[in-house]
Amino acid sequence: MRAVLLGHEPWSLRTVRDWPEPVLGPGQVLVRISGVGICGSDLALADGRRRVPGYPWVPGHEAFGEVVATADGADRGLAGRRVVIEPNYPCLHCPACQAGQTSLCPDRAVVGFTVPGLLADYAAVPEAYAWPLPDNWTEGDAVCAEPLTVALAAIRRRGDLAPGSRCLVIGAGSQGMLMCLALVARGINPHVLEPAEGRRDLAVSLGAIAAAAGDDGFGTVFETSGSPAALAEALTRAAPGATIMLIGLSGQPALTDTELIVRRQLSLRGSIIYDHPGDFAATLRIAGVPAGAVLRASYPLEEAAAAFRAAGTLAGKTWIRLGH
Ligand SMILES: [Zn+2]
Ligand SMILES: [Zn+2]
DSSP states (O other): OOEEEEOSSTTOEEEESOOOOOOOOTTEEEEEEEEEEOOHHHHHHHTTSSOOSSSSBOOOOEEEEEEEEEOTTSOGGGTTOEEEEOOEEOOSOSHHHHTTOGGGOTTOEEBTTTBOOSOBSEEEEEGGGEEEOOTTOOHHHHHTHHHHHHHHHHHHHHOOOOTTOOEEEEOOSHHHHHHHHHHHHTTOOOEEEOSSHHHHHHHHHTTOEEOOTTOOOEEEEEEOSOOTTHHHHHHHHEEEEEEEEEOSOOOSOOOOOTHHHHHTTOEEEEOOSOOTTHHHHHHHHOOOOOGGGGEEEEEEGGGHHHHHHHHTTSSSEEEEEOOO
């Protein structure tokens, strides 16, 4: 089958035609992949900041497709269905999993990072992680279902956001834009802080408000950029008693004066992915989040390397079309 492979060297991406097809294990379904989104985590893989267990490596974790085969014991009802893949497989036995916080599972398999990814013609997926898509979801919405779930889980963990709440989203990369869309769907038009004009304009077209220099007093700040300077910005703009939800992954120290946290009695909370199975189930129940609106460029599988290059600079989310 066709597959995209990343080699040892940064950006050494190529599409091959002779990669072995996956063999179905017990309880798995075979998904013919239709589309795969690219996000910041994939770029960290491509440029070598994140390493994987072995090379060459198949990247990709934001995918939808069609179930074309099911193993014995896997839900027959999935055969022929259009599905989105939940690309994190927790152990379901550890204390975190037992408490429902599967995102904290120390033994979680992370598709595309600790187990091979989805940028290939076919993938074998545990049946509970292949979610049937509602008929009214476009292919663009389907590509964005996974990062939309990341955004919705962060909002859920924030807890008490009423319509009309004053929110700030820092960063309008694809995750920041999906955060804006998720908030708009909740009746909140967030302010957005993004230095790149194209990305900022796209976020505004989705219902966000461009934050000006003096805009502050936000009860909730969603930090999606991962920029080391973003935390200081978030603290400055937060209202007394506000919560700052950290979603962006930086990997670098954030230098900031903590006095504002003390004086304003701010709460800092991290939010990583989503918990199985509730958060994906909730995403697919939601109607009316046009998640595909954040997509812009799409590339065929054969041009995956160009797609990865473009994803780092283009406004809007870049994705790869498998062409089945
Ligand atoms: Zn992602
Ligand atoms: Zn676990």
